[in-house]
Amino acid sequence: MKLDSKVPEGPIAEKWTRHKFNIKLVNPANKRKYDIIVVGTGLGGASAAASLAELGYNVKNFCYQDSPRRAHSIAAQGGINAAKNYPNDGDSIFRLFYDTVKGGDYRSREANVYRLAEVSNDIIDQCVAQGVPFAREYGGKLDNRSFGGAQVSRTFYARGQTGQQLLLGAYSALSRQIATGKVELFDRTEMLDLVLIDGEAKGIITRDLITGKIESHAAHAVVLATGGYGNVFFLSTNAMGSNGTAAWRAHKKGAFFANPCFTQIHPTCIPVSGDHQSKLTLMSESLRNDGRIWVPKEGKPGLTALEATKIPEEERDYYLERKYPSFGNLVPRDVASRNAKMVCDEGRGVGATGKAVFLDFADAIKRLGKDVISQRYGNLFDMYQQIQGDNPYEVPMMIYPAVHYTMGGLWVDYNLMTSIPGLYALGECNFSDHGANRLGASALMQGLADGYFVIPYTIGDYLAGKLNEKVSTDHEAFREAEKEVKERIDKLLNINGNKTVDDFHKELGHVMWEYVGMSRTEEGLKIAKAKIKEIRDEFWKNVKVVGTNDELNMSLEKANRVADFLELGELMVDDAQNRKESCGGHFREESQTPEGEALRIDDQYSYVSAWQYNGEGKEETLNKEPLMFENVKLTQRSYK
C-alpha cells in the first residue's frame, strides 16, 4: 500500500505556515457540534484535550490512573528543549531541527521535525503563561542548560522535575476545561478497543477499573496519546502501568505500526538488584558531566563499590574516555549503553550481578569540592543512596543501561492522523519525530507540540467534512466490539492456570532484553521469535488471573496488557529482523564499522517501516514510507 505522508509542498521553513492556510477549518459556531475522544492525560493528551475544548469541541478524556495528573510524563526529570536562543549561543530553529534529524540517525521525516523545532518556542511561552516555575537566573530571566551532549544550551528545566511541572501546567489547563464542562473526564478507565464505522474511527470501548463495567463511547474523531511501550521489556524506567494496549488494539483494527524495534536504552540507571526487581530508576544523564565511567582492566567478579575505591588508577579502564577522546563520558545514549554492555559481556562488569559499571565522582569532588557536587547533584545522590544503600560522595555509583523510551509507535501523517481516518496519535504513542534515537529533552517538547500546537489545527481538516454526521453508540459495531472485549476478559479469568501474569511478563522481558535489547543478531532474533510464540501460547493456556471482572482487579488489568505485549514483542522482532542495518538505538551486530560503531545502510533502509496487521496468527505486511532528505546532509555519526 502507498503511504501518503501528506507533507506539504514548498521550502521546509514555509511548509507548516502554508499547510495551516490550506487545510480546512471548522467554523467556530460549529465546533460544539463535534465530539472528540482523547485517550491519555500525559503531556500529549492533557494539552490536546484542553486546547480542543478551548476551541469549542466537546471532549471526553480518559486515563487509567486515579487522576490525570499522575500520567507517566510526571516522571521526566531533565528538561525540555526549545530554539529560543536566549543564551545567544547560536541556536536557531534550523539548528534544533538539524540536531534532531542527525540525533535520530536520519530515520525521521524532515518536515515533521522542522515543525517541531518551529513550535518549540511557543511551548515555552505557553508554559510560562500558565505559571510553570522554570528555573531562572538572578536577573529574573529563564535559565538554560546544555543537555545530552548538545553544543548549545537550549534546555529549559524546573529543578529535576521538569516533566512534573509541565504536566501540572497542562493539567491545570485541563482542569479549567473540566470545570467549564467542555471536557468530561474518565479517570480509572481503560480503553480496550477502537471502534470503526465504515473504516473510520468513531469510538472506543472502555472498562471502568472500579466496577468492571464495559462501556461504549462514540465521537467524530479519536485521539490516542497513550504513551510508549517500553514495558514490553518488563523492566524499564517507565511507570508500572505504562502499556501498549490502546495503540496495539488500534493496530489490530488497521492502524499501521511504525518502526516498532526502535527502542532507546538509557545508559545511567540504577542496576537490577535481584529477581524481585519491579522497575528501574533513571539517574539523570547530567551525572555524566562530572562522573567518570570505568570498570577494572581485568575482571573482578563481585567487586563492590567500597573495594573499588582501593583499585589503583593504572588498573582502571575509563573505557569511554579511552575510545572516544573528544566526547569521552558524554557520548550519546546509545553509544554509552552499548559500551557498558560490551565491557560487562567481557566479564569486567562489577557488583554482585556483574551487570554494572562504575560512575565515579571522586575526581570531580577533588577538583570542585563536595559542596559544588552536592549543589549540582544532591537530590540524585540522595535518591541513589536511598535505593542502593551506598553513599556516592564516598564510593562510586554503579549504573547500568535500561529501557527508557520507544521511538516507534503508530504511523502518522503530517496531520498526526494514523492510517485509519479519524484516528490520531500524539506524543510517545506515535513514531513521528525522533527517528532511530531520541535526543534528551525532546520527548517533552514533542508531546506538548503535538497537543498544544498541531492537533488543534490539523483535526479540523478531517472534521470539516463531517458536519451534521451523527455519531452514536447505537451502531452495531459498538455491540460487536463490546462483545469481543468481554469474551477476552472471560477467557483470561477462566484459564485458571499455574503461572501468574508477572511470571509471563518476566519471561517475555528476559527474551526481549537478551535478543532485542542493546544489540541484535539474525540468529538471536530467530530465537526470540520462537520463544515469544511459546510464551504466548503458554500464557493463553496457563495464566492465573484471580478475582472477577466486576471489581477493582489489578491482575486482570495487567493480564490484558501483558497479552498485548506478547503480540507487540513479536512485531518488534520482525521489524528488527527486517532492518539489517544499524541505526541509532537499533544495533545489528552484522552492520558495524571496523571500530564497532553503528553502520547505517542508507541506500537500502532510508525508510519508515509501517507494519500492517493481517489477522490472528498471520505475518504482518511491511509497507515502506521512503525518507527524503533535502535539507540535511547524511553523515556517519562520529564521536571519536
Place this chain on the structure above:
Amino acid sequence: MNMNLKLNIWRQKNANDKGKFVTYEVSDVSPDMSFLEMIDVLNEDLTRKGEDPVHFDHDCREGICGACSMVINGRAHGPKRGITTCQLHMRSFKEGDSITIEPWRADAFPVVKDLVVDRSAFDRIIQAGGYVSVGTGGTPDANAIPIPKKTADIAMDAAQCIGCGACVATCKNASAMLFTSAKISQLAVLPQGQTERYNRVEKMIMQMEEEGFGGCTNTGACEVECPKEISIEHIARAHREFIAAKACSHNV
C-alpha cells in the same frame, strides 16, 4: 541479611465492605527490595494460592506521581521523612518486625478497595480555580516578564506537591490545607497568577470545605509527613490571601 516479617494489612473488598486487618507472614525479604516490591512478592504468593492480591495504588515507583499511599505503622509513607512509600526500602526494617499497613483514612477519601482510596476531591479543588486562565496560543514571549529567582524558587517549592494526600491522612482534622495552599501559594507569588488571585483562593477553599475535609488548626503534622517537605508557610500565605480576598470582597 534476608528477613522474615509479619504484615497486618487492611483488607476491604469494596466501599461497602466493613473491612478488617489480616495477618500475613512473608519470608526471605531482601533489604534491597523496595517496600512495594515486598508487597509484590506477597501478592504473587497470594495469586498462586488463588487468593485476591492486596490492592494498592502505585505507578511511577520513584516518588513523583503521587499514586502510592500507605499508612505504615501509623505513619503516612512509613518511618522515613521526605520520601513516598515507593521510595521506602526494606533496609529500614529488621528481622522479625511486625508491620501494620492501612489506607489513607479521611471522610473525603473513601476506600475503594484494600489500600486504594478515592482522591478525586483533590482534582475538584484544582478545578475550582487552581490555574491561570490562559488559553493555548497568543501568549507573550517567555522572557517578557522577568521573575526574581527568589520568587520562582518559592513558587517551585510549592509546585512540587505530588498530590498524594499524605497531609490529609496525617492531619487529625483530615484537612487538605497543605495541598490546597501549595497551589494557592504558587500562583499568588507569581505575576501570572495576579489577575485571579483573590477569586482563586476563595473558590479553592470553598471547594475544599465542600468536599468534607476538616479545618486547619495549625498543628503542623502535615509538614512533617509531606514526602516533598512542603512547608506550612504556604498555609500561612493562603490564610493571608483568604483574608485579603474577603477584605476586598471579591465575591464568590
